[in-house]
Amino acid sequence: MIQDIFPHKWDIAYYPKEPKADSFILFFYQDQLLVIKEAAEEQHLPKIIYPVYAKVKHWVRNATYLFSLDEKEMFRVEILDESTKQELEGSIAGSCFEERRFFRTAAPKEYGFAGITGLHLNGWYRKNKFCGACGKPLENDQKERMLYCPACKNMVFPRINPAVIVGVTDGSRLLLTKYRGRDYKNYALVAGFTEIGESFEETVAREVLEETGLTVKNIRYYKSQPWAFADDILAGYFCEVEGNAEITMDPGELSVAEWVEREDIEVEYDDTSLTNEMICYFKYGKGTLR
Numbered sequence: 001m002i003q004d005i006f007p008h009k010w011d012i013a014y015y016p017k018e019p020k021a022d023s024f025i026l027f028f029y030q031d032q033l034l035v036i037k038e039a040a041e042e043q044h045l046p047k048i049i050y051p052v053y054a055k056v057k058h059w060v061r062n063a064t065y066l067f068s069l070d071e072k073e074m075f076r077v078e079i080l081d082e083s084t085k086q087e088l089e090g091s092i093a094g095s096c097f098e099e100r101r102f103f104r105t106a107a108p109k110e111y112g113f114a115g116i117t118g119l120h121l122n123g124w125y126r127k128n129k130f131c132g133a134c135g136k137p138l139e140n141d142q143k144e145r146m147l148y149c150p151a152c153k154n155m156v157f158p159r160i161n162p163a164v165i166v167g168v169t170d171g172s173r174l175l176l177t178k179y180r181g182r183d184y185k186n187y188a189l190v191a192g193f194t195e196i197g198e199s200f201e202e203t204v205a206r207e208v209l210e211e212t213g214l215t216v217k218n219i220r221y222y223k224s225q226p227w228a229f230a231d232d233i234l235a236g237y238f239c240e241v242e243g244n245a246e247i248t249m250d251p252g253e254l255s256v257a258e259w260v261e262r263e264d265i266e267v268e269y270d271d272t273s274l275t276n277e278m279i280c281y282f283k284y285g286k287g288t289l290r
């Protein structure tokens with residue numbers, strides 16, 4: 001999956017650090033991140049290289065520490081206006097700003113993951129400059145990744161939307177879906193957000209019932225995945241249909257919901273999404289994913 005970057009060393013913990021001469025600076029403009037592209041030898045994928053601090057020192061004010069990758073410390077700098085954005089792009093050869101979807105297939109993989117995680121964090125920082133309770137400016141906490149209101153003591157933690165991905169099985173059949181009105185046209189699994197006051201297992205049962213009319217049993221946890229493309233944390237579950245396997249699709253959510261026999265599932269392992277891994281896991285079995 002996209003977050004599986006071992007043996008690269010990833011440290012997401014927050015420390016109140018200042019950039020040094022060998023730090024990496026991630027420049028964000030709205031919901032885009034500056035990358036420097038090199039032609040790749042294989043697969044025609046662009047390579048990402050982040051600019052080092054020394055080259056761009058005069059732009060680095062109010063840099064916020066994000067995370068480290070292979071001991072390289074990475075910082076966030078927000079570009080606020082179009083003219084500075086253009087000046088920055090013009091001053092670094094081969095650079096341009098890219099949106100989140102670019103990072104799904106960007107190479108090398110560990111930089112793609114750092115990029116999309118940076119965009120998730122950037123979105124949270126960008127949309128939480130003022131306290132939602134009293135309207136005063138928020139400040140970075142010194143101990144953990146949290147924004148703090150000195151006026152009313154409000155604490156704002158990073159926004160991560162919890163959601164489930166559900167593989168519903170009926171013997172040798174898997175329930176595959178397609179979502180209505182989305183760019184993503186491949187087969188998906190039943191999925192949905194967890195409500196306040198609900199466990200993941202309850203989300204699984206509710207979403208399957210709402211989207212397909214099916215009742216499920218034997219709900220088992222599979223794996224989880226940070227999915228920064230939508231600010232999510234995804235929890236994957238398998239379960240079995242209980243009783244009547246006839247689907248009553250919710251046409252407001254889905255365009256397709258159908259049982260597909262294991263041998264008829266058309267899927268290739270892409271090492272990116274939990275959904276893809278779970279469909280491959282059902283089709284090919286454990287130990288065949290790489």
Ligand SMILES: [Zn+2]
Nearest residue numbers: 131134149152
């Ligand atoms: Zn406040």
